[in-house]
Amino acid sequence: xxxxxxxxxxxxxxxxxxxxxxxxxxxxxxxxxxxxxxxxxxxxxxxxxxxxxxxxxxxxxxxxxxxxxxxxxxxxxxxxxxxxxxxxxxxxxxxxxxxxxxxxxxxxxxxxxxxxxxxxxxxxxxxxxxxxxxxxxxxxxxxxxxxxxxxxxxxxxxxxxxxxxxxxxxxxxxxxxxxxxxxxxxxxxxxxxxxxxxxxxxxxxxxxxxxxxxxxxxxxxxxxxxxxxxxxxxxxxxxxxxxxxxxxxxxxxxxx
Amino acid sequence: xxxxxxxxxxxxxxxxxxxxxxxxxxxxxxxxxxxxxxxxxxxxxxxxxxxxxxxxxxxxxxxxxxxxxxxxxxxxxxxxxxxxxxxxxxxxxxxxxxxxxxxxxxxxxxxxxxxxxxxxxxxxxxxxxxxxxxxxxxxxxxxxxxxxxxxxxxxxxxxxxxxxxxxxxxxxxxxxxxxxxxxxxxxxxxxxxxxxxxxxxxxxxxxxxxxxxxxxxxxxxxxxxxxxxxxxxxx
Ligand SMILES: Nc1ncnc2c1ncn2[C@@H]1O[C@H](COP(=O)(O)OP(=O)(O)O)[C@@H](O)[C@H]1O
Ligand SMILES: [Mg+2]
Numbered sequence: 095x096x097x098x099x100x101x102x103x104x105x106x107x108x109x110x111x112x113x114x115x116x117x118x119x120x121x122x123x124x125x126x127x128x129x130x131x132x133x134x135x136x137x138x139x140x141x142x143x144x145x146x147x148x149x150x151x152x153x154x155x156x157x158x159x160x161x162x163x164x165x166x167x168x169x170x171x172x173x174x175x176x177x178x179x180x181x182x183x184x185x186x187x188x189x190x191x192x193x194x195x196x197x198x199x200x201x202x203x204x205x206x207x208x209x210x211x212x213x214x215x216x217x218x219x220x221x222x223x224x225x226x227x228x229x230x231x232x233x234x235x236x237x238x239x240x241x242x243x244x245x246x247x248x249x250x251x252x253x254x255x256x257x258x259x260x261x262x263x264x265x266x267x268x269x270x271x272x273x274x275x276x277x278x279x280x281x282x283x284x285x286x287x288x289x290x291x292x293x294x295x296x297x298x299x300x301x302x303x304x305x306x307x308x309x310x311x312x313x314x315x316x317x318x319x320x321x322x323x324x325x326x327x328x329x330x331x332x333x334x335x336x337x338x339x340x341x342x343x344x345x346x347x348x349x350x
Numbered sequence: 351x352x353x354x355x356x357x358x359x360x361x362x363x364x365x366x367x368x369x370x371x372x373x374x375x376x377x378x379x380x381x382x383x384x385x386x387x388x389x390x391x392x393x394x395x396x397x398x399x400x401x402x403x404x405x406x407x408x409x410x411x412x413x414x415x416x417x418x419x420x421x422x423x424x425x426x427x428x429x430x431x432x433x434x435x436x437x438x439x440x441x442x443x444x445x446x447x448x449x450x451x452x453x454x455x456x457x458x459x460x461x462x463x464x465x466x467x468x469x470x471x472x473x474x475x476x477x478x479x480x481x482x483x484x485x486x487x488x489x490x491x492x493x494x495x496x497x498x499x500x501x502x503x504x505x506x507x508x509x510x511x512x513x514x515x516x517x518x519x520x521x522x523x524x525x526x527x528x529x530x531x532x533x534x535x536x537x538x539x540x541x542x543x544x545x546x547x548x549x550x551x552x553x554x555x556x557x558x559x560x561x562x563x564x565x566x567x568x569x570x571x572x573x574x575x576x577x578x579x580x581x582x583x584x585x
Contacts, residue, residue: 166482187488197483200501209497213487261487 114188114264114296115177117141118163120322124171125158132158134320136172144312145287145297147328149304151343154317156300157194160267163298164191176265187214190263194270194300196250198242203234206242207257214261224260231286232256248279255286259295266290268299272306284310304344308332316340357555364556372557376564379537382450382524383517386457390517391510393462398469398509399495402477413470419463424456428526431456435527448529453537456523461513468509472502507576511569518565538564 118140125133133155140146148156161167163174165186174181199206207228211221229235232252237245242253251271258266268287272280280303287310291297301307307314307328314331316324318339324331335341364372401413433439435447435455446452476498484494499506521539528535530544538561545554 161482164486166485186486191486193483193486197480199480199497210487213484213489213493213497215488 113294115179116143116296117175117177118265118296118298119175119178120163120172121175122172123162123169123174125155125162125167126170127158132320133162133169136322138315138322138325140296140298140313140315140325142312143291143294143296145291145299145310146313146315147307147311148298148300148315148317149302149307149343150317150323155320156317157269158320159317160191160269160298160300164189164267166191188263189265189267190258190261191267192251192254192258192269192271194273196247196254198245198250198253201242202239203242203245203253204229204238206253207260210257211260228256228260231259233282246279248275248282251275251279252282252286255283259286259290263295265296265298268297270300270302273302280306304332316343318343353551353555356552357559360552361556361559365560372560374533375536375538375541375557376560378450378535379518379539379561380564380568382453382537383457383514386454386461386517387465387510387514389454390458390461390465390513391506393458394465394509394513395469395499395506397462397466398471399473399499401466401470402473402498403491403495413467416463416467416470420467422460422463424460424520424522425526426522427460428456428523431459431523431527447527448531448535450528450535452527453524453535456527457517457520460520460523461517464516465509465513468512469499469502469506472505472509473498476502504576504580507572511572514568514572515565518561518568 118138120136120138123133123136123138124131136159148159150156158167162169163181165181165183176185179185199209201209204225207225208221211224216224226235229238232249232255234245234249234253234256237249242250245253255268255271272283275283284306287297287299299310301310311328313326314324314328315322316331316335316337316339318337323337323339324335326336331340332344335344363369397416401409401416431452432447434441435444435452436442437447446455473495477494480494480498480501484497489497519539521543524530524535524537525540525543528537528540530536530540536544538557542554542557542561545551545557
């Protein structure tokens with residue numbers, strides 16, 4: 095970031111990242127919990143550099159899939175490859191995730207970012223710089239020393255996103271990041287995501303919001319009953335969904 | 351009733367005149383219990399945090415034993431330490447029996463399970479919320495323990511208070527390993543026991559009142575520290 099030769103400096107952006115290796119690949123991925131096949135033989139190859147949206151009714155397995163791809167839980171079968179390499183601990187440290195419900199430490203706004211950077215082994219000086227950048231990014235400079243948990247819902251989610259971005263991930267997962275936010279807060283998050291994507295961070299986001307997926311996504315994955323039913327370009331998915339499930343889901347009908 | 355009135359008068363007299371005998375045993379009581387609680391806190395936080403985060407065979411049993419040990423009778427704790435420190439015991443060469451150090455050790459044995467069990471519970475509750483986020487951030491188990499202890503700091507003060515209440519009030523452990531030797535190992539509680547058995551009810555009650563007031567004062571001090579921290583900070 096301080097490096098004037100940094101290729102991203104021309105964009106006037108806060109956080110630079112190495113270009114994410116692609117594709118993200120799932121091969122015959124299974125996840126079984128309490129005797130139930132929650133992820134059922136998922137095969138997938140995400141190659142787009144744009145934002146990928148995962149959609150599907152509640153209980154489809156979207157959150158579990160994200161946690162598998164991020165290495166938070168281990169698959170019971172199959173494999174996950176990223177840039178051709180087996181998912182492992184080192185790789186998952188090049189990723190970040192924003193959870194559906196903001197998880198904030200019982201510390202100040204700035205301390206939340208600082209602690210995250212510390213856990214990733216970022217040095218003291220660099221940490222201070224990135225904390226400032228993240229606060230600016232989230233428009234939370236005024237709240238730097240506010241207890242994080244008294245922020246509004248929108249501010250909390252912005253903080254979570256800025257904290258994730260401060261880690262300079264190559265791949266960023268988000269699980270329904272705007273599910274409980276008002277339109278203005280939602281827009282602020284979307285703007286941050288578009289900025290991040292332009293800085294070549296690969297983004298995979300679970301959303302129920304068709305409008306949001308249309309605004310953000312280059313490609314859409316549709317899940318149902320633990321299976322990946324469709325994966326295609328956003329335009330064609332929304333205009334001509336191929337599966338019955340996706341048609342019903344998009345029509346706002348009951349998907350059974 | 352006259353006993354009570356006399357007791358209050360005696361207590362007041364002892365306090366107002368700063369009776370040197372009283373000051374000595376009160377000071378020893380506080381020294382022993384505060385030292386024990388300080389040591390037990392360090393141990394208890396480490397044990398509680400570790401049990402909350404690390405998964406290993408027998409963990410459930412350890413947690414259960416810890417819970418049971420919260421109710422360890424002081425005389426039993428005292429007896430264990432006595433066996434350890436007596437001339438025939440494994441640590442007999444240290445010649446610690448009937449010293450304040452022995453009393454501190456006995457109270458550490460008594461209080462550590464309380465602080466450990468309460469810390470473990472506090473950390474487990476936080477972990478439920480933090481686990482995936484912290485692992486996503488790349489935290490090692492050790493870093494997770496430290497994060498939980500810091501973020502659980504308000505509940506940990508309650509654990510410390512519970513431990514202090516137990517230590518300052520108990521008589522069995524310090525009696526057995528300290529021996530209630532005048533000017534050496536006599537504490538408030540052993541003095542109360544002694545005066546009661548000698549029939550000096552008023553003096554015993556007076557000491558009891560002073561002990562109670564001291565315990566309340568220490569609690570209030572810790573609570574106000576905690577409230578201050580809460581107001582300044584980030585619960
Ligand atoms: N650890 C688990 N044990 C049993 N069932 C689970 C577990 N985790 C998830 N599930 C089930 O898997 C299904 C998919 O969950 P999830 O991925 O959260 O759905 P969503 O698409 O709404 O995010 C749900 O039916 C859920 O109950
Ligand atoms: Mg979900």
